[in-house]
Amino acid sequence: MFDIVELSTQPRILTLRNFLSDEECSHLIERARPKIAPSTTVDPETGKFILVEARSSTSTYFMIRETPTITGIEDRIALLLGLPVENGEGLQVLNYGVGQEYRPHFDFFDPNLKGSSTVMAAGGQRMATCIMYLNDVDEGGETHFPEMDIRVKPRKGDALLFINVTPEGEVDRKTLHASLPVIAGEKWISTKWVREREYK
Numbered sequence: 001m002f003d004i005v006e007l008s009t010q011p012r013i014l015t016l017r018n019f020l021s022d023e024e025c026s027h028l029i030e031r032a033r034p035k036i037a038p039s040t041t042v043d044p045e046t047g048k049f050i051l052v053e054a055r056s057s058t059s060t061y062f063m064i065r066e067t068p069t070i071t072g073i074e075d076r077i078a079l080l081l082g083l084p085v086e087n088g089e090g091l092q093v094l095n096y097g098v099g100q101e102y103r104p105h106f107d108f109f110d111p112n113l114k115g116s117s118t119v120m121a122a123g124g125q126r127m128a129t130c131i132m133y134l135n136d137v138d139e140g141g142e143t144h145f146p147e148m149d150i151r152v153k154p155r156k157g158d159a160l161l162f163i164n165v166t167p168e169g170e171v172d173r174k175t176l177h178a179s180l181p182v183i184a185g186e187k188w189i190s191t192k193w194v195r196e197r198e199y200k
């Protein structure tokens with residue numbers, strides 16, 4: 001079983017110590033490695049996927065329940081959140097080399113932006129984010145919440161879980177977060193974004 005440490009109550013931010021086993025970490029890295037490519041983000045104006053300087057990592061994704069190991073991880077996240085596996089987007093795997101980062105952003109879709117309705121048509125809002133650290137980073141690469149001055153050092157097997165909406169159901173702008181540049185070594189993570197409804 002993993003240990004849960006609360007970093008913030010609102011927004012709710014939890015670290016889950018030893019959430020993944022070493023085997024689960026290497027399963028994700030080895031299956032992602034051959035297919036990683038420069039990361040894209042959603043263009044807030046058009047809702048289309050675009051390449052941006054703000055996200056310099058390379059990445060790939062899996063289908064939900066793509067392998068028995070992935071199914072095990074997805075079941076655990078679903079149980080913890082009380083939301084069905086079907087609400088999850090496929091796991092993403094990201095790799096950051098030295099100097100690569102993910103600048104401050106929100107994981108929720110901003111209701112004020114034109115492109116959000118396109119991406120929200122399938123499954124609605126991104127209620128929760130679960131970032132899983134797949135390796136130890138020699139230096140840098142912390143996940144940073146600048147509005148709350150919270151920094152989380154990547155530690156192999158740990159996960160970071162946070163809720164992107166307030167209890168009233170509004171998007172929570174205090175969840176602004178970034179991946180600080182890697183200074184030495186490399187960083188591998190896997191992200192699960194969980195929607196309000198079934199994601200199709």
Ligand code: PD2
Binds near residue numbers: 131180
């Ligand atoms: O790699 C991270 O620490 C990170 C930081 C911010 C990942 C994401 N966002 C994400 O995948 O949304």
Ligand code: ZN
Binds near residue numbers: 105106107177
């Ligand atoms: Zn993010």
